[in-house]
Amino acid sequence: MVPTADKIRLINALSSTGIRRIEAVSFVSPRALPQMADAGAVLTGIERNPEVFYSALVPNRKGAEAAVDANADGMQVFIAATDSYNLKNVRKTVAESLNDVAEVAELGRDSGVPVEATISTSFGDPDEGDVAPQRVLELSRWMLDHGLGAISYGDTTGMATPRRVAELVEALSGHGLPGLDINMHFHDTRGTGLANVVTALQLGVDYFDAAVGGMGGSPFASEASGNIATEDLVHMLDDMGVATGVDLGALIAAADIAQGFVEGELPGKVLRAGPRAGGRGRPGVER
Amino acid sequence: MVPTADKIRLINALSSTGIRRIEAVSFVSPRALPQMADAGAVLTGIERNPEVFYSALVPNRKGAEAAVDANADGMQVFIAATDSYNLKNVRKTVAESLNDVAEVAELGRDSGVPVEATISTSFGDPDEGDVAPQRVLELSRWMLDHGLGAISYGDTTGMATPRRVAELVEALSGHGLPGLDINMHFHDTRGTGLANVVTALQLGVDYFDAAVGGMGGSPFASEASGNIATEDLVHMLDDMGVATGVDLGALIAAADIAQGFVEGELPGKVLRAGPRAGGRGRPGVER
Numbered sequence: 001m002v003p004t005a006d007k008i009r010l011i012n013a014l015s016s017t018g019i020r021r022i023e024a025v026s027f028v029s030p031r032a033l034p035q036m037a038d039a040g041a042v043l044t045g046i047e048r049n050p051e052v053f054y055s056a057l058v059p060n061r062k063g064a065e066a067a068v069d070a071n072a073d074g075m076q077v078f079i080a081a082t083d084s085y086n087l088k089n090v091r092k093t094v095a096e097s098l099n100d101v102a103e104v105a106e107l108g109r110d111s112g113v114p115v116e117a118t119i120s121t122s123f124g125d126p127d128e129g130d131v132a133p134q135r136v137l138e139l140s141r142w143m144l145d146h147g148l149g150a151i152s153y154g155d156t157t158g159m160a161t162p163r164r165v166a167e168l169v170e171a172l173s174g175h176g177l178p179g180l181d182i183n184m185h186f187h188d189t190r191g192t193g194l195a196n197v198v199t200a201l202q203l204g205v206d207y208f209d210a211a212v213g214g215m216g217g218s219p220f221a222s223e224a225s226g227n228i229a230t231e232d233l234v235h236m237l238d239d240m241g242v243a244t245g246v247d248l249g250a251l252i253a254a255a256d257i258a259q260g261f262v263e264g265e266l267p268g269k270v271l272r273a274g275p276r277a278g279g280r281g282r283p284g285v286e287r
Numbered sequence: 288m289v290p291t292a293d294k295i296r297l298i299n300a301l302s303s304t305g306i307r308r309i310e311a312v313s314f315v316s317p318r319a320l321p322q323m324a325d326a327g328a329v330l331t332g333i334e335r336n337p338e339v340f341y342s343a344l345v346p347n348r349k350g351a352e353a354a355v356d357a358n359a360d361g362m363q364v365f366i367a368a369t370d371s372y373n374l375k376n377v378r379k380t381v382a383e384s385l386n387d388v389a390e391v392a393e394l395g396r397d398s399g400v401p402v403e404a405t406i407s408t409s410f411g412d413p414d415e416g417d418v419a420p421q422r423v424l425e426l427s428r429w430m431l432d433h434g435l436g437a438i439s440y441g442d443t444t445g446m447a448t449p450r451r452v453a454e455l456v457e458a459l460s461g462h463g464l465p466g467l468d469i470n471m472h473f474h475d476t477r478g479t480g481l482a483n484v485v486t487a488l489q490l491g492v493d494y495f496d497a498a499v500g501g502m503g504g505s506p507f508a509s510e511a512s513g514n515i516a517t518e519d520l521v522h523m524l525d526d527m528g529v530a531t532g533v534d535l536g537a538l539i540a541a542a543d544i545a546q547g548f549v550e551g552e553l554p555g556k557v558l559r560a561g562p563r564a565g566g567r568g569r570p571g572v573e574r
């Protein structure tokens with residue numbers, strides 16, 4: 001349980017790094033995830049930087065109503081590409097969850113709050129194995145038809161490799177989905193996180209999800225199965241000359257705040273080793 | 288201190304994975320690194336698979352003589368691209384160390400044992416910062432002139448990014464070094480290890496160093512600054528359709544042996560999460 005004031009402190013720190021989009025809170029069932037029960041208090045408690053777009057993860061209409069009430073700038077709905085994973089995650093089939101997505105999309109239109117979607121297990125399902133890009137393409141078309149113009153393709157279980165990324169991007173861009181804004185959401189469970197980013201970048205993708213310090217998966221255990229770390233991503237892109245507008249030093253300072261919330265070390269590597277220029281001067285790391 | 292019998296057990300396990308080259312031991316000063324004092328006993332104690340090339344790291348003529356005595360198939364000399372790092376590592380300038388390299392090369396010719404070189408800090412030095420590809424090119428030319436046809440470019444301190452990899456490969460391949468066999472040696476200190484591999488692969492490099500379980504840096508501390516993990520590399524290449532001839536299951540079993548030698552978790556990720564197909568069935572990893 002991270003205190004509300006600490007969550008606010010972290011989001012405020014991230015707001016001054018140059019990052020322009022923060023998925024700040026989740027309006028999920030407080031019974032299922034009591035850690036997130038303070039989402040409204042967090043979103044109304046932060047200092048809003050007018051340059052930053054603050055979104056909220058919402059599973060259904062009820063969550064979306066709470067997000068709109070709390071003045072979220074945007075909402076993120078999610079669905080798995082596979083029934084197996086969707087049933088595990090929200091106890092509904094994909095078809096059943098699409099009704100929830102449609103309701104959130106409608107509420108978003110009515111309230112003027114933009115909605116984006118995440119399709120998890122886009123690169124593989126631990127039970128079903130490989131996921132056909134065609135399946136992800138069909139869900140994407142459905143999303144576009146329902147007014148969701150940006151889709152985050154989630155590698156929820158760390159099964160993406162450069163080959164899978166290329167196959168999905170090629171399927172999406174080769175099949176007439178005009179106006180689709182492709183966002184890649186990688187986990188580093190099997191070490192391929194930044195390799196997948198490089199591959200996607202080469203194919204024209206320029207929108208990536210990442211988590212400060214590499215939190216995620218199980219944020220309260222020191223496991224390396226979280227999202228790619230935002231500071232590791234920015235650090236690599238900086239050296240590649242890809243402009244992010246993010247101040248790496250400020251971002252590492254924010255990751256240090258996140259580190260204070262958990263037992264053990266967060267998986268983010270630049271947080272530990274410092275940037276390649278050696279600017280943080282942590283001794284004993286360079287060998 | 289890993290017992291000699293355990294080292295032999297690990298190398299024997301690696302020998303049956305399909306890997307064709309193993310840097311098995313280091314003939315370094317037993318006063319400086321008592322952990323390596325049993326190098327001769329290890330190399331003569333293993334079951335030699337005739338399909339595998341067993342090499343030894345040697346810092347100088349004395350180490351090379353011991354390696355030849357122990358029937359090493361090959362020797363690996365090393366030098367840094369920067370004086371700062373070379374002085375820290377062996378208390379000699381690069382120019383002074385080149386004399387050692389020349390002596391080992393001569394001994395290799397005389398004894399018929401092939402010698403390869405590692406140039407560490409090829410992508411950056413923690414004190415000096417960026418290392419000019421031109422500097423690495425000059426050292427490479429010197430190596431070729433002294434009969435060393437394969438060079439491993441070491442990212443000793445984890446400062447390589449796809450941009451630095453591309454710059455070095457382009458400098459090397461664009462400047463007439465015929466017969467040079469480029470080997471990339473990445474560490475995952477800042478998360479870019481496999482991203483660097485993908486970049487190098489695209490530029491035609493097909494020879495990579497890796498360490499079972501991601502050991503290295505400080506093998507007796509659970510830090511993420513070792514080499515890229517062999518099984519993470521093979522796992523990614525397998526899914527990309529790049530033939531390695533290595534049996535991933537057997538390799539993970541070897542990494543499990545290595546895991547038994549150290550406190551804490553080795554940094555290798557596939558060792559922990561299992562291959563993407565989910566074949567190892569470790570529960571609770573996939574989220």
